[in-house]
Amino acid sequence: MRKLRGLVALGAAVMFSAGAGQAAERVSDFSLIDHEGRFHQLSRYADHEAVVLFSHLPGDRDSRRALATFNELAGEYAGARVAFFVLDASGETDKSALGGIAERSELAIPILMDDTGLVAAELGFSRAAEVAILDPERRESLFHGVINNRFAAEDRSRRASEHYAAEALEQLLSGIRSEVSGLASGASAIDFASAAEVSYHEDVVPILERRCLSCHTEGGIAPFAMSDHQTVRGWSPMIREVLYTKRMPPGQIDNDYIHDFKDVSHITIDETRALVQWIDAGASFDGGEDPLPGLQPEPVKWSYGEPDMVLPIPPQQIPATGIQDYRHLTVPLPVEEDIWVRAVEFEAGDPTVLHHIIAFAYGPDGMNEFDVLNQGIGLGAYAPGNEVNTYPEGAGFPLMAGGGLFLQMHYTTSGRETVDASEVALYLWDEKPERVVYGGSAAELDIHIEPFTRMPMTATKTFREDVYLSMLGPHMHYRGHDARFRLIYPDGESAEILNVPNYQFNWQKTYDFKEPLFVPAGSQLEFSGTFDNTGMNPFNPDASQTLSWGEQTWQEMFFGFFRYVEAETSE
Numbered sequence: 190m191r192k193l194r195g196l197v198a199l200g201a202a203v204m205f206s207a208g209a210g211q212a213a214e215r216v217s218d219f220s221l222i223d224h225e226g227r228f229h230q231l232s233r234y235a236d237h238e239a240v241v242l243f244s245h246l247p248g249d250r251d252s253r254r255a256l257a258t259f260n261e262l263a264g265e266y267a268g269a270r271v272a273f274f275v276l277d278a279s280g281e282t283d284k285s286a287l288g289g290i291a292e293r294s295e296l297a298i299p300i301l302m303d304d305t306g307l308v309a310a311e312l313g314f315s316r317a318a319e320v321a322i323l324d325p326e327r328r329e330s331l332f333h334g335v336i337n338n339r340f341a342a343e344d345r346s347r348r349a350s351e352h353y354a355a356e357a358l359e360q361l362l363s364g365i366r367s368e369v370s371g372l373a374s375g376a377s378a379i380d381f382a383s384a385a386e387v388s389y390h391e392d393v394v395p396i397l398e399r400r401c402l403s404c405h406t407e408g409g410i411a412p413f414a415m416s417d418h419q420t421v422r423g424w425s426p427m428i429r430e431v432l433y434t435k436r437m438p439p440g441q442i443d444n445d446y447i448h449d450f451k452d453v454s455h456i457t458i459d460e461t462r463a464l465v466q467w468i469d470a471g472a473s474f475d476g477g478e479d480p481l482p483g484l485q486p487e488p489v490k491w492s493y494g495e496p497d498m499v500l501p502i503p504p505q506q507i508p509a510t511g512i513q514d515y516r517h518l519t520v521p522l523p524v525e526e527d528i529w530v531r532a533v534e535f536e537a538g539d540p541t542v543l544h545h546i547i548a549f550a551y552g553p554d555g556m557n558e559f560d561v562l563n564q565g566i567g568l569g570a571y572a573p574g575n576e577v578n579t580y581p582e583g584a585g586f587p588l589m590a591g592g593g594l595f596l597q598m599h600y601t602t603s604g605r606e607t608v609d610a611s612e613v614a615l616y617l618w619d620e621k622p623e624r625v626v627y628g629g630s631a632a633e634l635d636i637h638i639e640p641f642t643r644m645p646m647t648a649t650k651t652f653r654e655d656v657y658l659s660m661l662g663p664h665m666h667y668r669g670h671d672a673r674f675r676l677i678y679p680d681g682e683s684a685e686i687l688n689v690p691n692y693q694f695n696w697q698k699t700y701d702f703k704e705p706l707f708v709p710a711g712s713q714l715e716f717s718g719t720f721d722n723t724g725m726n727p728f729n730p731d732a733s734q735t736l737s738w739g740e741q742t743w744q745e746m747f748f749g750f751f752r753y754v755e756a757e758t759s760e
Contacts (some may be wrong), residue, residue, distance in 0.1 A: 214330045216323060219308045220435040220691065221276075223299035224287035226443050228671055228690035229274070230434060233725045234325040237270045238362055241354070242321045243336070244314040244379065245275045245300070247290060251376035252317035255340050256294055259320070262336075262355055263298050271358070272325075275300040278309040278317070278379045282444060282458075304444075305461050307433065310381060317376035320354040322361065332357040334371020342375035387467040389418060390475045396460045397421070398484050400438055406485055410540060410573055418479050422472040429468045432461050435691055439574055440698035443688035450687075450700045454574075493534045493577050496614035498523075502596060504610040507542045513600040515740050519551070520613070521593040529585035529618040533578045535571035538610040544599040544742070545697060546571040548613060553591030565628025565750050566662065568594070571611075572697030581659045581705050584754045585622040588615075601742065624754040626659075631716040631749040638668065638722050638736035638745065646747050647717040649677075655756035657705035661687050662750035663718065666742050667694050667728045670721040674749060679711035692718065694728060694742070705754065716749025 220230040234240050243259040246252045256275065263273035277287055277300050287300045303309050312321045313333050318340045322332040334357075335341045337349035344351075353372065360366075387393065397405075397415055404411040415421050421428070431437035438454035447455050467473075500520050507513070522528075537543045549556065549567035568586050569578025580586065588594075594613065631650040638644050663672035672689040687700060708714075724732045730743045738745060 214313075216328050216330050217311060217433050218328060218430065219311075219433045221301040221303060221308060222443070222690050223274075223301050224277075224284045224291055225299065226284060226445075226673075226685075226688045226690055227299065228435075229299065229301060231323065231325050231328065232434075232727070234272050236723070236725055237272050237325055239270075239331075239358060240272045240274070240323040240325045241358065242274050242276045242301075242312065242323070244278050244309060244317050244319045244321075244374075245290075246279050246317040246377050246379065247277070247281065247286070249317045249377040251340050251374070253294075255318035255336050255374075255376070256296075258336055258339075258349070259354075260294060260296055260298065262358075265355075266358075267297075269362070271362070273298045276303055276309060276312075276314070277301065278303055278306065278314055280304055280306060280458075284445065304458050305465075306379075306381070307462065307465055309379060314379060315381070316374040316378050318374045319376075322354070322357055331361055331366070332371060335374040338372070340374055340376060341372040343372060387463045387470070388475055389467065389473065390477070390480060392463050393421075393467050394480050394484070396456075396464060397481065400456050400460065402484060402486060404439075404574075408488055414485075415481065416485060417481050418474050421481070422474075425468045425472040429465055432456070432465060436693075439693065440689075440696040441691060442700065443690055446687055449702060451579075451703055453700065454698075490536060491534055491614055493532055493579075493614070493616060496534065497617040498528075498615040500594065500613045500615065502538075502546075502598075502611045502613065504538070504608050505598065505600065507539070507600050507607050507609055508602060509604055509606045510602050512741065513602060516598040516600070518596045518598060519556075519593055520596060522588055522590070524588070524590050526590050528588050528615075529620075529622055530568060530588060530615050531580055531585050531618050531622070532616040533569035533586075534614040534616070535569075535576050536612040536614065537571065537576075538612070539607050540573065541603045542600050542607055543609050543611060544572070544601050545597075546599075546611065546613075547597040549595040549597070550586070550588055551592050551595050552589040556595045565630050565752060566699070567628065570662075570697070570699070574696050575698050578699070579701060580626045580752070581624070581657065581754055583622050584624040584626045584659075585618050586626045599740075626752060626754060627656075628750065628752045630751065631714050633747040634738050636736060636738040636745050636747060638720050640733045640735055641723050643670070643723060644720045645717065646720065647715060648747060648749060649713045649715050650749075650751070651711070651713050652708050652753075653710060655710050656708050656753040657756060658686075658702065658708050658714075658751060658753050659705040660699055660701050660750075660752035662697075662699035662748075663689055663692060663716065664697065664746055664748040664750060665692060665694065665718055665720065666745050667730055668720040668722045668726060668736065668745055669694055670719040670726065672716070672718040672749075674751075675715040675717070676706075676708060677713040677715055679709060683715075699750070707756065708753070714749065714751060716747075718747065720745065 338344040338351040339349040405415040631648040633648040674687040
């Protein structure tokens with residue numbers, strides 16, 4: 190892809206300066222991560238009367254001084270239904286650098302990282318020390334301008350005598366459409382350098398091939414196939430929206446950790462800018478032959494390769510409607526001696542109704558509850574986007590002759606009767622591997638979440654021996670909002686090892702370390718997350734319910750699954 194310089198040309202993005210008598214401007218719903226790695230989406234603040242944003246550039250003197258004024262303004266409205274944010278418009282991606290600014294400025298409000306610059310551009314920020322006031326329910330911008338006349342380009346008073354942002358906010362909260370003029374800031378300009386024109390053939394198609402086609406293909410898990418230009422253009426408003434709100438790619442993790450894990454869903458800053466610029470410019474076609482049809486991946490049943498053993502799961506009749514209790518099935522192993530598994534892959538018979546499979550192992554003496562709890566997610570688990578489960582090099586999961594698989598099957602009805610005939614593929618070691626794969630979880634079963642509330646939760650697990658941690662997997666249901674894993678070492682030091690800012694129940698992903706992480710004996714794995722049982726959670730089935738632990742999706746769970754091997758070679 191040709192190098193994109195700076196931010197995208199605005200195309201269809203909105204540029205304006207709200208003033209007296211001027212109609213409010215619509216803005217896109219957007220999502221950004223703050224300097225603490227937390228997820229914020231404009232539409233999730235629709236229960237607030239206003240969202241107030243301040244454009245900030247590190248190193249700019251006016252920006253620094255105006256930031257103090259903005260922080261004071263936020264303090265005056267503490268407890269009110271107004272959300273205040275600093276919007277870093279520099280493209281900074283280092284959260285610790287922004288955290289230092291927050292600490293030095295004694296900020297009590299989040300700094301949002303607008304790494305692509307798309308949000309700042311659409312909100313009309315052109316300089317630091319500007320303020321935008323948004324109506325988050327209608328997604329309209331109601332005021333845009335300098336915070337006060339001390340920082341106005343046409344004034345530059347030594348002392349502020351006109352407090353434009355505060356006056357506009359007060360009018361809005363009093364039910365009056367703001368009549369305050371938005372003056373321009375005299376602070377440093379935000380670098381909106383023009384970008385090279387984006388080509389469908391040279392830029393867009395390679396991005397779609399890298400980031401989208403594995404799911405968006407005929408027969409794939411995605412709701413539509415990116416089969417040609419016309420189809421992509423038709424879906425382009427949706428593509429733009431899911432990029433703006435970080436819904437796609439699915440199961441995104443904090444950018445700080447994308448290089449630590451295998452095969453994570455990811456799209457780069459430049460790729461996001463290019464796609465949005467192309468869409469805003471009309472999603473045009475360059476002419477000539479469309480390369481996209483020729484890039485459609487060939488359907489492959491087993492993506493990990495030819496299995497050593499395929500175990501059919503007894504077909505399950507699924508009704509059109511109704512609540513489906515978990516089904517527990519046993520599948521005996523057709524082996525006469527112990528085998529060692531190096532990877533597991535699941536093939537969903539009907540992915541429209543199959544929510545998940547967890548495959549546990551049982552031996553010749555059968556299965557008991559203690560064994561299940563101490564296997565974590567057992568050999569592995571299926572959920573949309575998580576078909577293949579692999580283990581560290583030289584490690585395997587033992588399956589004993591005379592035993593088999595104990596499968597936990599979860600179905601949700603789709604409005605039509607169907608039969609699910611799924612399969613489990615096993616990839617085996619020829620000889621006993623050096624290490625045994627173990628699993629477990631940091632879990633909390635005592636769950637009580639009041640209606641219309643947000644609630645943090647934490648669970649821990651202590652490692653009594655030196656181990657190498659190889660996989661992490663957060664699990665909550667529809668109220669899950671975010672998830673983090675942290676290691677607390679015996680000396681009291683701690684380190685965050687994974688952050689999932691926008692947890693999505695529909696994508697039950699696990700995350701495999703590229704290199705297993707050494708964990709000394711006595712360390713604790715801390716799993717923390719937030720439940721959002723409010724009406725602002727778009728996935729919440731019913732915010733009026735008091736939640737407890739339960740297997741059904743409208744109830745809740747809290748598991749931080751992990752997989753590990755012992756540091757010493759097993760004999």
